[in-house]
Amino acid sequence: MAETLSLPGFVNAHSHAFQRALRGRTEGDDFWGWRDAMLELAESLTVEQVRVGYEQVYREMLNAGYTAVGEFHYLGAAEAHAAVEAASEAGIELVLLLAAYGRGGIDRFRQGSPAEYLEQLEELRAAGVRVGLAPHSVRACPRDWLEELGRYAAAESLPLHVHACEQPREIEECLAEHGKRPIELLADTGCLGPQTTVVHATHANGAELDLLRDSGSTICACPTTEADLGDGFIPAIRVLHRGIPLCIGSDSNVRIDPLEELRELEGIARRQDGRRGVFEADALWAIGGASGARALGLESWDEIEVDLDHRSLDGVAPEHLRAALVAGCGGDVVVSPT
């Protein structure tokens, strides 16, 4: 019988499950080229494909050690229920972060008004689905949408997740339209606060990071996706110095491995700071678990079992286990629960 150890599970605070299908298919393109392929795929998906495909992706997440996921969903209302069903079938805790999309993208992403969006959200809540608000981005949501959603999230004490500062072009467009950078606009429209998670913040400047710190907002880093899409690096050291809470997400699901996300995060910090052990092992585990749960409004999430007989743990002393898992192991050290 293999020797195992129970540890806190990981929380995947940002996923678009359908994008898993794009891995390996769009090499050579930049972010915007990848986005075209993503939109084409999104347009083609049926409700049944969402149900079946998401279940498979959620099983992969469980097998790699994620026991809860925030699905940032923009494929439509019926598909939201299919995602919930898929998660329940797979056995992963899911929070449906329903995207609000006012403009751009493709038809199926968009609601006609903030009221129509909130109706969709309330319908999911009434069906017992754990939800969060997700104004997609400052690209997709005009100012009045952001204001209304920020108000609603605060009044209902619900998580609010939003993409911001992933790509320089998004910042240029926001400056041209509003005379402000994306995170400044989010602050202005009441979208920052302790229930808010800003996804990426890759190109956030010092003033924007100060706004995140002062409002108690969280940043969700998605290092494997940010690397894959050529987004850039999270300003890990500047985030750490300000004490801004961090969590992780598998985002495009090009990789499904929480240990790799954490290793990337620490690797970026080491490259930026020229020293080792920037985030301590326990801090990384909190980023991978508790912090993501808080970002999703979850009080509890399942534990995982780690296979102590796994070849990648040969010769590791018990006191170095957590650090060794992040430094030198993949998600396959987790005993598959399915």
Ligand SMILES: [Zn+2]
């Ligand atoms: Zn995303």
